[in-house]
Amino acid sequence: MQEIPEDYLNSGLLPADSSEPAITLHLVSAQTLSAFQEQRSDADQAWLQRQSFTGKSGQIAWLENGDGVVGRSSDNDLSVLGHLPYGLPEGSYRLAEDVGFVALLGWGLGSYRFDRYKTADREPAKLVLPANADAAELLHTIASTNLTRDLINTPAQDMAPSHLQAEVEALADTFGAQITTTVGDDLLNLNCGAIHAVGRAATDEPRLMDMLWGNPEHPKVTIVGKGVTFDSGGLNIKPSGGMRWMKKDMGGAAIALGLAYLIMSQGLPIRLRVLIPAAENAIAGNAFRPGDVLDTHKGLTVEIDNTDAEGRLLLCDALSMASSEQPELIVDYATLTGAARGAVGAEIAALFSNDDALALELTQLGRSEDDAVWPMPLHTGYDYMLNSNIADVVNSAASPYAGAVTAALFLKRFVDEVPWVHFDIMAFNIRKRPGRPEGGEAMALRSVYRYLRQRFGEGDD
Ligand code: BES
Ligand code: MN
Ligand code: ZN
Numbered sequence: 001m002q003e004i005p006e007d008y009l010n011s012g013l014l015p016a017d018s019s020e021p022a023i024t025l026h027l028v029s030a031q032t033l034s035a036f037q038e039q040r041s042d043a044d045q046a047w048l049q050r051q052s053f054t055g056k057s058g059q060i061a062w063l064e065n066g067d068g069v070v071g072r073s074s075d076n077d078l079s080v081l082g083h084l085p086y087g088l089p090e091g092s093y094r095l096a097e098d099v100g101f102v103a104l105l106g107w108g109l110g111s112y113r114f115d116r117y118k119t120a121d122r123e124p125a126k127l128v129l130p131a132n133a134d135a136a137e138l139l140h141t142i143a144s145t146n147l148t149r150d151l152i153n154t155p156a157q158d159m160a161p162s163h164l165q166a167e168v169e170a171l172a173d174t175f176g177a178q179i180t181t182t183v184g185d186d187l188l189n190l191n192c193g194a195i196h197a198v199g200r201a202a203t204d205e206p207r208l209m210d211m212l213w214g215n216p217e218h219p220k221v222t223i224v225g226k227g228v229t230f231d232s233g234g235l236n237i238k239p240s241g242g243m244r245w246m247k248k249d250m251g252g253a254a255i256a257l258g259l260a261y262l263i264m265s266q267g268l269p270i271r272l273r274v275l276i277p278a279a280e281n282a283i284a285g286n287a288f289r290p291g292d293v294l295d296t297h298k299g300l301t302v303e304i305d306n307t308d309a310e311g312r313l314l315l316c317d318a319l320s321m322a323s324s325e326q327p328e329l330i331v332d333y334a335t336l337t338g339a340a341r342g343a344v345g346a347e348i349a350a351l352f353s354n355d356d357a358l359a360l361e362l363t364q365l366g367r368s369e370d371d372a373v374w375p376m377p378l379h380t381g382y383d384y385m386l387n388s389n390i391a392d393v394v395n396s397a398a399s400p401y402a403g404a405v406t407a408a409l410f411l412k413r414f415v416d417e418v419p420w421v422h423f424d425i426m427a428f429n430i431r432k433r434p435g436r437p438e439g440g441e442a443m444a445l446r447s448v449y450r451y452l453r454q455r456f457g458e459g460d461d
Helices: 033-038 042-050 101-109 135-153 161-175 193-199 246-266 311-324 338-344 356-368 380-386 403-412 445-456
Strands: 023-028 060-062 068-071 092-095 126-128 178-183 207-213 220-225 227-231 271-281 293-295 301-303 329-334 349-353 373-375 420-424
Touching (some): 023 033, 135 246, 161 178, 161 271, 193 311, 220 246, 338 349, 338 403, 356 373, 356 420
Parallel strands (some): 023 068, 023 092
Antiparallel strands (some): 293 301, 349 420
16 A cells, blocks of 8 residues: 555545545435436446435445445535545545535544544545645645644543643644743733633643744734633532533633644734633632632733633633734634533534624634534623622623623623634534534634635735
């Protein structure tokens, strides 16, 4: 077997000029089935019938000559090819029909597996790329998504704040970015009292990573990601069911880093800043408490109503730092509230923005990228719920209603007038779908990448 070039490793894809013998796959829908059959031999037609092939997505059938036939119900989304890497026998395949970028991406994203703690029992089937595919963008998108997935899937024991720091450093190193990290009590010198308070009870100290990349003359875009490496809830401890998956509470950070990877590898002409506040929300004698009042980077005082509303505390310091240099755009990602999951479920990223046109554009891109995002109201009529009698703001509203909205309104107080998008995300597939294996997931990454590419241009990579 021919050696796979390094950038293709783990992508599920093979280069278009690969000399590997490959099985041909025909993509056939219910609409195109009869036309397809007319071109085949009687034996093939009988075969397809005996295999009950109707052209429905998910169906795989075989022809006399060994070619495969794959059912197709949609045009250009992850479901077209996403089930094939583990649905087909191991080997190399080629497509007989043209498909779009997102469909090809489905093959790559469906090839993922998390094998850090157990050996995989098979290889994914590999797709030889069509000659006209944008191989670089495909490979970079797959690698960025898989970086995000690996970070999320890694348990908290191996993904504490110091590990997350090492990941940011490795990324910075790969792309020649600068990074400054502030650890532990030094956060207080930066006035990041909220990040410090959330993380100070954990053995692995809280920290803030600040990464800078790109030409300083280019438009400034800043990405912020919630990096709670484990959320026990703090003194307001979570019940066991609620705590079970809280290794994923750094999913926002993982998506921010995945997006940064994609931006840098594609060389987008922006000056990128990535801020990753990282902390474990743990319990110890020095833990922050309900009723405590924290000093924040912005100078606002925050009364703690609930130590389990910790993500917005990490973000408030980071967002205030982000907005003080007035970038063109701030994007934050956070596994912020259960309420967002109640509102839009686990498979849609809830989007909040202080710019309606931006929200609309991202929603449309979410559709075309098969990366669902949906706008939610940043309704200032609920601002009163965040009033505190003794501080400028409380970290969590007493009301049982609109929890995702009040969390977003809390953040808004720290971003000033800078155009800003906040994604309240699950960062995890709770069920398997084509191109989306169960486990950590990069939600709303591709929509934002596409937006940045459209707005700021393609770069010269
Ligand atoms: N990380 C959680 C939110 C979360 C839970 C996201 C499950 C996705 C899935 C966050 O830190 C949290 O605990 N939020 C609380 C806020 C409440 C105390 C105001 C919540 O949503 O219950
Ligand atoms: Mn919490
Ligand atoms: Zn959390």
